[in-house]
Amino acid sequence: MARVVKVFVTLRNHWKKSTVAACALSYGGHWLYGKHCDNLLRRDACLAAREFGRQQISPQEQLKKATVILNPAACRGKANNLFEKNAAPILHLAGMEVTLVKTDYEGQAKKLMELMEQTDMLIVAGGDGTLQEVITGLLRRADHESFSKTPIGFIPLGSHNSLSESLHILSDNQVKHITSATLSILQGETVPLDVLQIKGEKEQPVFALIGLRWGAFRDVASTIKKYWYLGPLKIKAAHWFSTLREWPQVHEASVSYIAPTLRPPDLPEQKPQRPNLMYRIARRLKNYWYPPIPGNTIFVLVFVCLSVHNTTSFKLSPAKHPDTITPPPCFTVGSTNA
Numbered sequence: 001m002a003r004v005v006k007v008f009v010t011l012r013n014h015w016k017k018s019t020v021a022a023c024a025l026s027y028g029g030h031w032l033y034g035k036h037c038d039n040l041l042r043r044d045a046c047l048a049a050r051e052f053g054r055q056q057i058s059p060q061e062q063l064k065k066a067t068v069i070l071n072p073a074a075c076r077g078k079a080n081n082l083f084e085k086n087a088a089p090i091l092h093l094a095g096m097e098v099t100l101v102k103t104d105y106e107g108q109a110k111k112l113m114e115l116m117e118q119t120d121m122l123i124v125a126g127g128d129g130t131l132q133e134v135i136t137g138l139l140r141r142a143d144h145e146s147f148s149k150t151p152i153g154f155i156p157l158g159s160h161n162s163l164s165e166s167l168h169i170l171s172d173n174q175v176k177h178i179t180s181a182t183l184s185i186l187q188g189e190t191v192p193l194d195v196l197q198i199k200g201e202k203e204q205p206v207f208a209l210i211g212l213r214w215g216a217f218r219d220v221a222s223t224i225k226k227y228w229y230l231g232p233l234k235i236k237a238a239h240w241f242s243t244l245r246e247w248p249q250v251h252e253a254s255v256s257y258i259a260p261t262l263r264p265p266d267l268p269e270q271k272p273q274r275p276n277l278m279y280r281i282a283r284r285l286k287n288y289w290y291p292p293i294p295g296n297t298i299f300v301l302v303f304v305c306l307s308v309h310n311t312t313s314f315k316l317s318p319a320k321h322p323d324t325i326t327p328p329p330c331f332t333v334g335s336t337n338a
Contacts, residue, residue, distance in 0.1 A: 038175040045179035053095035063097045067119040070102050071126035074158040082157050086178040094186050113137025127158015136207045153185035162210045
């Protein structure tokens with residue numbers, strides 16, 4: 001008993017050191033518990049993948065070939081480590097012949113896809129940028145119609161994985177997110193996706209699965225990493241300094257689109273009912289005596305977002321000046337056409 005009292009007296013006399021030690025032990029315990037939970041997730045995923053590897057095949061049947069395109073620079077250079085720990089063991093235990101191809105520079109995935117031979121399965125391990133390069137290179141091939149039938153899997157290893165919202169249930173645990181995505185590839189779960197084709201004046205067409213963003217917000221997003229030392233304030237700081245450098249920001253662009261015209265085939269085409277004769281005469285007289293005066297309308301557009309149906313709509317209200325102006329049909333508040 002005296003020894004216990006002595007311990008409490010020592011802790012009280014050195015309360016500062018005791019507080020620091022308690023915080024360090026709590027943090028260390030929480031970190032170790034998180035590592036233990038991650039190992040349990042990896043173990044469960046490997047056990048599930050082993051069941052695929054134990055399935056018997058005929059002697060004439062060959063192993064499935066999977067080509068993995070990995071971007072080691074994704075997730076600030078952590079993608080290679082994340083893949084080797086969380087995804088590679090699952091693929092090997094499933095009894096697949098895995099061919100790993102690592103990209104060395106930006107844009108290399110496009111060239112690799114243009115030269116790649118036929119495979120049973122294509123797996124993209126990286127972020128949104130890596131996936132966009134793979135899709136662009138695939139659809140630029142001369143045999144893209146036949147090669148597009150190859151199933152494509154996506155392992156989210158990048159800093160931005162927007163497509164995961166449509167393919168998997170998002171999880172705050174990165175290990176669970178990666179293992180779940182890898183297991184869904186083994187299970188053969190496929191989802192048809194829309195592809196957005198972007199044509200320039202001189203360059204080859206570029207294809208995207210999420211959408212196209214252009215304008216001030218997109219320009220600022222590429223500079224957020226410069227203010228990493230500001231912690232949670234880096235996003236606000238990037239927008240603040242961008243506003244100070246140039247205001248108002250001017251962006252010139254020409255956007256053309258074709259509105260959807262599909263309708264159910266079993267319904268006949270319906271024409272709008274023509275107004276009566278007196279209404280048409282009154283409208284013509286009004287336009288004759290009081291002709292409309294064309295006015296100059298100025299729109300301040302700082303962001304354009306064109307999204308496909310693979311992800312949720314990007315909610316953004318376009319800025320208008322003055323407030324009394326009603327936006328035209330191409331400016332839809334809260335929709336994918338901003």
